[in-house]
Structures are given as C-alpha cells and as structure tokens.
Amino acid sequence: AQSVAQPEDQVNVAEGNPLTVKCTYSVSGNPYLFWYVQYPNRGLQFLLKYITGDNLVKGSYGFEAEFNKSQTSFHLKKPSALVSDSALYFCAVRDANTGGFKTIFGAGTRLFVKA
Amino acid sequence: KAGVTQTPRYLIKTRGQQVTLSCSPISGHRSVSWYQQTPGQGLQFLFEYFSETQRNKGNFPGRFSGRQFSNSRSEMNVSTLELGDSALYLCASSLDSANYGYTFGSGTRLTVV
Numbered sequence: 001a002q003s004v005a006q007p008e009d010q011v012n013v014a015e016g017n018p019l020t021v022k023c024t025y026s027v028s029g030n031p032y033l034f035w036y037v038q039y040p041n042r043g044l045q046f047l048l049k050y051i052t053g054d055n056l057v058k059g060s061y062g063f064e065a066e067f068n069k070s071q072t073s074f075h076l077k078k079p080s081a082l083v084s085d086s087a088l089y090f091c092a093v094r095d096a097n098t099g100g101f102k103t104i105f106g107a108g109t110r111l112f113v114k115a
Numbered sequence: 116k117a118g119v120t121q122t123p124r125y126l127i128k129t130r131g132q133q134v135t136l137s138c139s140p141i142s143g144h145r146s147v148s149w150y151q152q153t154p155g156q157g158l159q160f161l162f163e164y165f166s167e168t169q170r171n172k173g174n175f176p177g178r179f180s181g182r183q184f185s186n187s188r189s190e191m192n193v194s195t196l197e198l199g200d201s202a203l204y205l206c207a208s209s210l211d212s213a214n215y216g217y218t219f220g221s222g223t224r225l226t227v228v
Binding site: 032034036042043044045046048049051090101102103104105106107108 | 148150157158160163165170171173205207214215216217218219220221222
C-alpha cells in the first residue's frame with residue numbers, strides 16, 4: 001500500500017528566509033512524487049513532480065524539491081519565501097510499479113510567511 | 116485553453132437524496148480522477164478513470180459511483196446521502212496521471228442537511 005506523510009500541520013517562516021515543507025512517502029515500487037499548492041479560494045495547482053532522473057526538481061514560482069530515496073523523502077524548498085507563498089501545500093505519491101492507478105495525497109501543510 | 120470544469124459549484128441536498136456531479140476535463144486529457152476534500156480527512160481518493168475504464172477505486176462505500184464517457188467527461192453519483200458526505204468534491208484531469216501532474220477543477224461544494 002502507498003502512503004504519504006506531511007509531519008507538520010503548519011510551517012511559519014519570515015519573508016526572505018528559506019522555507020522547507022517536509023514530506024515522506026511509502027510505496028512498494030518506485031515512486032512518482034508531486035507537490036501541489038492550494039491558495040485561499042482557489043483550486044489546487046500543480047507545482048512540480050519527480051518521475052526519474054535528477055534528484056533536485058525545479059517547479060513553478062521558484063519552488064524546488066529534493067528526492068531522497070534512502071530517507072524516502074521529497075521535501076519542498078524555496079530559497080527566499082514571499083508573503084504570497086502563504087498557502088496550503090500537499091505532497092502526493094503514486095506507485096509506478098504496481099499499476100495501482102491512484103495518487104495519494106498527504107494531509108497538507110499550511111505555510112505562513114510573515115512580512 | 117479551458118480548464119477543468121465542474122458543475123454545479125454548490126449543492127444543498129437532504130439526507131437520503133442522491134446527487135450527480137459532473138466534470139469536463141481539459142481537451143485531450145483522457146485521465147480523470149475524483150477526490151473528496153474535508154477539513155478533517157484531507158484529500159481522499161475516490162476513483163480514477165482512463166478512456167471510460169475505472170482503473171481504481173478508493174475506500175468509499177458502494178453509494179459512491181462514477182463513470183466516464185467517450186468524450187472523457189465524467190460524472191460521479193452519491194446515493195442515499197448522509198450528513199458525513201458534506202465535502203468539497205474535486206475532479207482532476209491529466210494526459211496521463213502517472214507521468215504528468217493533475218489539473219484540478221474548482222470543485223463542487225456539497226452540503227447535506
């Protein structure tokens with residue numbers, strides 16, 4: 001069975017500081033990993049994905065994520081946070097090998113960036 | 116190009132009734148997935164369809180059903196509504212949900228009273 005955990009309900013960061021939103025996953029095969037963002041009163045938006053290749057993946061709005069197979073993690077990062085980054089962030093995983101044909105989402109982490 | 120369109124945006128239903136939600140994916144997308152979003156449970160997987168075939172189903176009772184048409188449009192139906200079915204129902208489409216991310220619709224907010 002596949003699962004994904006976001007250990008922090010909330011992350012608080014000052015504007016201009018680096019941010020990290022944590023995600024760990026569990027799949028029986030190789031993972032496909034995704035990050036999505038949900039802004040207030042707006043739909044979920046795709047940020048980035050890891051399928052294969054380089055462990056550091058770059059996505060929209062200056063975000064990047066690092067795939068770490070040994071730690072089964074896929075943490076979302078940004079070098080310098082903006083107030084406008086305040087939103088709800090979801091990590092998601094799909095098992096590439098078992099053909100389960102479902103993408104499972106974490107519970108979400110709310111990011112607050114203070115000016 | 117047009118995004119994922121979900122109709123209706125809001126619904127209020129009474130316990131015991133049934134409801135049908137509709138989703139029109141982005142043109143060319145053949146994969147459609149449905150999720151239930153609630154504050155307490157987050158995003159829960161309901162179904163995934165590809166070219167009119169249900170490829171997987173989440174852990175929901177049989178009251179929840181869905182289908183996909185030849186034009187990739189999808190519907191989900193909930194029968195015998197319960198108060199706990201109140202949620203935001205999200206539809207997501209993709210060229211291929213394994214290798215591409217989803218594009219989500221704005222959702223249908225269902226309230227059961």
